[in-house]
Amino acid sequence: MSTEETKPVVKAEAKELPAFEKSIADTLEKKFGSKTTIEFVKPTRIRVKVSKENVLEVAKFIRDELHFDHAESVSGVDYPSQKEIEVVYHLGSYTDPELAKQVLTLATRAPREENPNPGNDSTRLPSLREIFYSVEFHERECFEMLGVFFEGHPDNRRLLLPEDWADLPPLRRDFKIKGR
Amino acid sequence: MTTQLPPGLEIEKLDERIMTLNVGPQHPGSGHMRLIVKVDGDYIVSCDPDPGYVHRGEEKMAEYRNYITNIPHLERPVIHDSCNILYPYCLGVEEILGLEVPERAKYLRVIASELNRCVYTQYWLAIYGIFLGHSTMFMWPAGDRELLIDALEKMTGARVTHAYFVPGGIRNDVPANFEDMLLRRVDYFEKRIKEYAAIFYDNPILISRTRDAGILSREDAIRLGTTGSTLRASGVDFDVRTKEPYDVYEELDVKVNTLKAGDSYARSKIPWLDMLDSCNIIRQAVQKMPKSGSVRVKLKPNPKGGNTEVYKRVESGRGSLGCYIISDSKPEPYRVKMSVGSFRNLICIPYLLKGEKLGNMPAVYWSLNYWPVEADR
Numbered sequence: 383m384s385t386e387e388t389k390p391v392v393k394a395e396a397k398e399l400p401a402f403e404k405s406i407a408d409t410l411e412k413k414f415g416s417k418t419t420i421e422f423v424k425p426t427r428i429r430v431k432v433s434k435e436n437v438l439e440v441a442k443f444i445r446d447e448l449h450f451d452h453a454e455s456v457s458g459v460d461y462p463s464q465k466e467i468e469v470v471y472h473l474g475s476y477t478d479p480e481l482a483k484q485v486l487t488l489a490t491r492a493p494r495e496e497n498p499n500p501g502n503d504s505t506r507l508p509s510l511r512e513i514f515y516s517v518e519f520h521e522r523e524c525f526e527m528l529g530v531f532f533e534g535h536p537d538n539r540r541l542l543l544p545e546d547w548a549d550l551p552p553l554r555r556d557f558k559i560k561g562r
Numbered sequence: 563m564t565t566q567l568p569p570g571l572e573i574e575k576l577d578e579r580i581m582t583l584n585v586g587p588q589h590p591g592s593g594h595m596r597l598i599v600k601v602d603g604d605y606i607v608s609c610d611p612d613p614g615y616v617h618r619g620e621e622k623m624a625e626y627r628n629y630i631t632n633i634p635h636l637e638r639p640v641i642h643d644s645c646n647i648l649y650p651y652c653l654g655v656e657e658i659l660g661l662e663v664p665e666r667a668k669y670l671r672v673i674a675s676e677l678n679r680c681v682y683t684q685y686w687l688a689i690y691g692i693f694l695g696h697s698t699m700f701m702w703p704a705g706d707r708e709l710l711i712d713a714l715e716k717m718t719g720a721r722v723t724h725a726y727f728v729p730g731g732i733r734n735d736v737p738a739n740f741e742d743m744l745l746r747r748v749d750y751f752e753k754r755i756k757e758y759a760a761i762f763y764d765n766p767i768l769i770s771r772t773r774d775a776g777i778l779s780r781e782d783a784i785r786l787g788t789t790g791s792t793l794r795a796s797g798v799d800f801d802v803r804t805k806e807p808y809d810v811y812e813e814l815d816v817k818v819n820t821l822k823a824g825d826s827y828a829r830s831k832i833p834w835l836d837m838l839d840s841c842n843i844i845r846q847a848v849q850k851m852p853k854s855g856s857v858r859v860k861l862k863p864n865p866k867g868g869n870t871e872v873y874k875r876v877e878s879g880r881g882s883l884g885c886y887i888i889s890d891s892k893p894e895p896y897r898v899k900m901s902v903g904s905f906r907n908l909i910c911i912p913y914l915l916k917g918e919k920l921g922n923m924p925a926v927y928w929s930l931n932y933w934p935v936e937a938d939r
Binding site: 485487515559 | 613614617619621622623626784785786787793798800805806871873875882884886888896897899901905906908909938939
């Protein structure tokens with residue numbers, strides 16, 4: 383009987399990115415180069431960051447060439463330390479069966495004002511409503527909750543908040559729930 | 563701080579012929595929301611939905627509580643479907659915290675969420691029935707759903723607000739002999755809902771009221787980004803349970819029901835077909851489920867993840883339900899966004915009601931499987 387201990391084989395961590403997702407990310411990178419930043423590629427999820435000047439162009443390419451056809455969700459995220467508000471579009475596809483399980487995350491950022499005046503300050507982004515019709519109500523919600531005005535949106539009105547709401551947009555980090 | 567009205571709130575001048583009607587928020591035909599309907603005679607010229615009467619700020623509240631204390635309040639938007647609304651949140655938190663759910667818990671989750679889908683759909687069907695003037699269709703589903711509510715009560719301990727799913731599994735195991743009791747109930751439930759066809763779905767009065775009312779074409783269903791029964795009634799074969807299977811749906815045989823018509827009748831039929839399918843899924847899950855084993859992993863107090871973000875989605879009673887969670891290495895999430903099916907289908911209301919007769923409004927509105935409380939969050 384051998385006294386040597388069998389050592390466990392240490393498996394190298396799978397560093398390879400999923401191929402299909404990688405190919406989508408590569409197509410974007412090839413087309414736009416430094417205009418877009420691929421932030422991560424995970425199985426079924428890709429995140430692309432783009433400046434607000436280029437967001438329309440990139441979104442149009444995503445719709446026409448990559449065949450993502452609708453927005454599942456539009457979320458606004460406030461980053462006070464970076465003085466920016468990020469708007470995150472989660473895009474999906476019904477028409478292309480290959481893309482059914484993929485969700486492409488398109489993120490863009492608007493400058494953040496210390497004393498916001500929604501609709502009349504510099505917190506503005508181009509609306510994607512002409513490209514993805516389905517963002518209409520999501521962008522309205524984002525406007526009232528974070529004060530991001532969407533230029534080119536036909537209907538930048540309040541949606542869920544009361545009409546006479548005169549406080550900060552409530553999903554900004556500096557709006558505090560009373561008593562917490 | 564600002565007191566100035568945002569753009570788009572100016573008072574507009576109307577034509578002499580056009581009359582503005584406020585349907586809701588107290589009107590029973592609208593749920594907890596207001597529809598500002600402009601009519602020319604009997605025809606709707608435009609419809610402007612005004613949700614927000616039951617907005618509770620769930621997403622803001624989630625920023626103040628840790629991953630575990632968020633559970634009971636996040637299910638409140640749809641208490642009838644509380645397992646499904648917690649599902650993507652739990653899947654997301656599990657990815658953030660790196661938890662592996664025990665096999666038995668995965669099956670019990672599927673059973674609970676399918677039971678919840680039936681309970682929700684029965685409630686919706688009862689409302690749909692009564693607003694089309696069919697009061698038997700209110701009584702039957704409202705009574706039959708008690709069967710499954712009782713089963714869920716034995717399973718979770720609460721009738722509707724279960725708070726059953728927790729990151730890492732489920733809160734507690736089911737009692738002894740639960741499977742037999744469940745299968746008996748599901749068999750009887752299936753027999754009962756098959757009887758709805760004769761009284762409701764094959765009823766010429768229902769057909770004449772809903773057929774060809776509010777037609778949504780396949781192209782428009784895709785363009786508007788609709789989801790769930792609204793989408794599948796327009797002929798798009800999309801169900802998260804088959805397209806991006808979560809937990810053990812990959813091992814179960816899930817049938818995706820689609821219809822081509824895209825009218826209110828098709829939209830009202832899809833959830834009923836889904837209920838029949840849910841009964842099959844429950845039977846399969848009970849059969850394949852491991853008969854014993856742990857049902858949750860032990861968590862540390864105040865668990866926290868790294869700097870990461872996840873977007874998880876499941877198929878709820880009203881369609882795809884997404885949850886976007888951003889973690890910044892603190893016990894509380896930095897941001898939780900719920901992308902709910904009702905909110906995504908809201909865009910159909912102005913689109914479908916335009917040009918429709920005012921009398922068709924309840925038939926079209928409720929066929930969208932829209933739940934105002936969920937849309938407002």
